[in-house]
Amino acid sequence: MTGPVAQALDVVTVKAGDRPIREVNAEIRAAVSAGQRVEVLSPLSRHNLAVGLTGTGEVIFKGSVGYYCGGLSDGGSIVVEGNSGWGTGEGLASGTITVQGNAGMSVGAAMRGGNIHVRGNAGPRCGVAQKAGAIVVEGNVGYSTGFMGHGGRVICLGDAIGSVGDSLWEGTVWVAGEIHTLGIDAKVVTPAADEVAEVEALLAGLGVDGSGRDWKQVVSGQKLWYFEARDAKKWLMI
């Protein structure tokens, strides 16, 4: 039998290994919805782990995970003791995801709420089409971060590699380090003091000291909000 093993009163151990992901996820989901703490051994960078969580429990991955970890969840708390692949927390509605290492492309794609916290670097298109919630990256973010963001915040304590905030709608990208290049119709503004206080409070809640930073806030230039024939070249991205 490879079912969950109760270690202590509220701690459940699940081994991923080469078992069917549906089976692994069913065990994780049941435990999290019951408010338990789950430790997942041998995640082996496999895809779609801990998707669709609900409830107040916690999942700790003892190693790196693959694509879409925690995606489509509406609750739960996930800690990855390693790196995560593409689309970490894609479509997240609520809950928190912490990645101790680096995260791949498209962290928090289309997320609608909750927090994603990456302690290392995040790949390209971080927060693509984000609707709400916050993505905090302590290292650098890859190119096209905030691409087509509709709302919420990407907060980067390191550098933003390039094409930052391309085609942003109403989301914002906060960068404490350097912005290498801006994307189409993106502009940098100095954030208002109350907004800075809000971001610092959010960071403090994650145990990150965000004070005394040189915050640059990337927002939409609003030129792409309405199509104008004379701006057609801006719409043609290649």
Add this chain to the structure above:
Amino acid sequence: MCGISGRVRYDSGTVGSDIVELAACMRHRGPDSTGFAVYGPRRERGYVVRGFLAHRPALDAALESAKGALEVHGSRLLGEPTWDESGQPHVLFRMEIDELDDVAGWVNDVESLEGVELLSLGRSLEIVKDVGDARDVDAKHGVSRMRGTHALSNMRLATESLVSPVASHPFWARPFPDVCIVHNGQLTNYYTWRRRLERAGYRFGSDNDSELIAVWNSVQMADGLSLEESLVRSQQELDGVFTYLLGTADGIGMAKDRWAIKALAVVDQPDGIAIATEEQALRTLYVDEVDVINYDGPLLTEVWQASAKGEAA
């Protein structure tokens, strides 16, 4: 969407079994057909040839004709040819041959035989590709028993041309010995370049855009560019979406287009290099936590030598 993988083993060991594992883990990326390129022990003299014949009953006659063509080109068979016993309507064969006075000439002669296509020719390169997933192809052709320095594989989800062994990756850079490619993506200026290369005398075995990348790079290198220089030039001259691995006798080169949407993850360890579209495939070889390098930026290139660092190539 396809998946590609590569492997270098500095101990020249069980590279065949490693490449099958990498490919098997990514079956979901393309189960139509699977192909492997394995660089075995390098010959000082002569070539190893892998071929495809559409009609199994014609095998004896085809091998006899290929042998006759060898004599015309000042060569001969070294040992008896072998072939797969899968019982499929088509058959894959292998032969070892002596030096040729004109490699392209012999290749043309053999491929003018009905239903014959050469899958690879080289001092060390052997390409095996067939319909089915990695385990199916391994069962038919014993890829996991092959030993060598480096290898490539591709799991193909056919989008641009037919499902058949000859339309599958890896593609040999006909007629350049030991050069081949696996590619994830598609080219948009394929026909422009194909017409140019055909005018220059090159012949293509498929209508697959990936084959062109292998020939294109080989032509650049024949014109004096290094592998690195050729990879960089390809990012300007070839238009489209690509992450490709180019196999040569000395190692594996990689180039990625400027949009960089096709993922590639790499493990670089003292025992060798593992390369795959998905990190989870790498973890079939490196089960313990290991540093994984993601090549996810635009316009990246890399060359992995098949000999251990510090050793002469």
